[in-house]
Amino acid sequence: MSRWFAHPWWLLTSLLVLVLVGAYVYEMRRRKARALRFANLDVLKTVTPQARDRFRHVPFALLATGLLLLTIALAGPLAERDVPRNRATVMLVVDVSNSMKATDVAPTRLQAAQAAGKRFADELTAGINLGLVSFAGTASNLVSPTPDHNATKNALGKLKLADKTATGEGIFAAIDQIQTLNSALGGDEHAPPSHIVVLSDGKQTVPESPDADRGGFTAARKAKEEGIPVSTISFGTMHGTVELEAPDGRMERIPVPVDDESLRKIANIAGGHFYTAQSLDELNRVYSSLREQIGTERQRGDNSRPWLIAGSLLVLVGTLGALFLNRRLP
Template sequence: MTFGFPALLWLLALLPLTGWLLWSAARRRGRRAQAYADPHLLGAVLPAGGGRRRRLPLALQLGALALLLFGAAQPVAQPRLPVNQASVMIALDASRSMLADDVLPTRLEAARTVAREFLALAPTSTRIGFLTFSDNASVLVPPTTDRQEVLAALERVRPAQATSFAGALVSGVRALPERAGAAPPPELLDGPPPAAPQANTPRPDPATLPPGAILLLSDGISNRGANPAVAARFASDHAVKLYAVALGREGGAVTRVGGELVFVPFDTRELTRLTALTGGQFLYPPDAERLRGLYRELGTAIRWQPSDLGLGAPLAGLAALLLVLGGGLALAWHRRVP
């Protein structure tokens, strides 16, 4: 427990003196009543019940004063409470192959539908981000609980050229909480490697990282960039699981792209392998029941963690209750408030 104003706790030392002064005043009132009243009328002058009825209202009000002084120091407890720490990056394939119409109306629109359903069904406490990938990956929305921001970014997606699973995985990992400084292995870098971290900079322990996942929506063909398997191991090393939903039909499709009929392939083997490397899950075909199960698994990751809980207001409420109770007993027994 911590305190905002610990110096105020010293005022609690005055409580014994305050209690003694009030007790002494009550005894003086009793002696004056005995000194000036007729002995035969003492029963009418002094309340029945003796000392117990005198002490109980006083004790309640002293307890209320103690609670108020303790609460004025602004105590903050740190209990371990269940918190949903799930963070998910939706990675949407924006390559031209997603314009194929073997999944109506197109693979891209079907992927948008899956993303919208996940946003609608995931718990409101789940932080969800959004990135698109084609030749390169672009993080459009970092993990947030603002669903409208993600939906707006989802509607702005326009198809580009090729597909790079490696870029999607690296960008997705680094967008998740506490992983922004994650350095990918050299074989995943297109340009010169970043500056080496200082020797005294500790690497995060994957066991201490908050839960993270990537929901990848694609037609399963990576034809640009580094080896996706290396990127999958990079994700696994940083406690990130890959969940993939494949959109398309086996055998591929012939569709019109840019005014020309072209064959657009479809393959699930690579996505199956990548999800297995990270301990995630591959889903095909994406039927409604299996998708709902996937959303439940992705959207909730309960962890017990210390949380700051201010005790000032509850203590003030309890003190008010004791004051009212003590005052009510004093009025009922002594026709006065101590």
């Protein structure tokens, strides 16, 4: 019972409401019997308003129901709800390899990622520490986790493309940023919850194997050990292409399909979620889903207010009904 009510013993007061209902029923029967005993039935039928008689018990029913709801409010009903999560840490890890200039997502993959990332930062719960890491052949720590989300928005607007894709380096850099903040806050024991969000479009190229020491799968296992979920977003289509300069100076069109498989495995290893997005709208929806997961948490708290309001209104309506309909209190 304590799972649903903070003060379940107050529910015993509902027995008083039942006693009141019993007393009302007893009094009504006793009054009717007395009236039938001493009154002329023919005369009684002509002077008793039938409509008022039909509804005369409604005010008391409303009053009793209202009192019952108030007893529930006294017991402190509990309910789970989403509440803003403060002091959490979120690290955005964005791929800036050359494949991100593909135009299969308008205007380009990178520009769409920048726009969606800025919107994510704008709408993220205030008080959450947000940071940014970019990666291509190496990782760059652009913004350390901070509640000033404008810092991340400004850095997103300055992302530059580079060669190669080192997904593991990006994740390791985000882990380092989170650990640095946790140390400043008093160590892992007092550390707030954290989450890494990786947006990428291509297969890791540095190192060649994702299971290498600095590979994506190894980084995911490290995040798992540290209790940091890693969610991944595979951004783009299977038909993306980019123009790159060949060794002989000619421009070649190179296919750059997204790599769902490796990003899905990273999320599975690190206990996060895997998403796909093939347009800016889809990416915004993914970020919206992540924002709800990261920015809020389920908590069980007091839910007595609706019961208190409903009970008070019914008591008020029942009392007014008794005065206007029956010309007396129930």
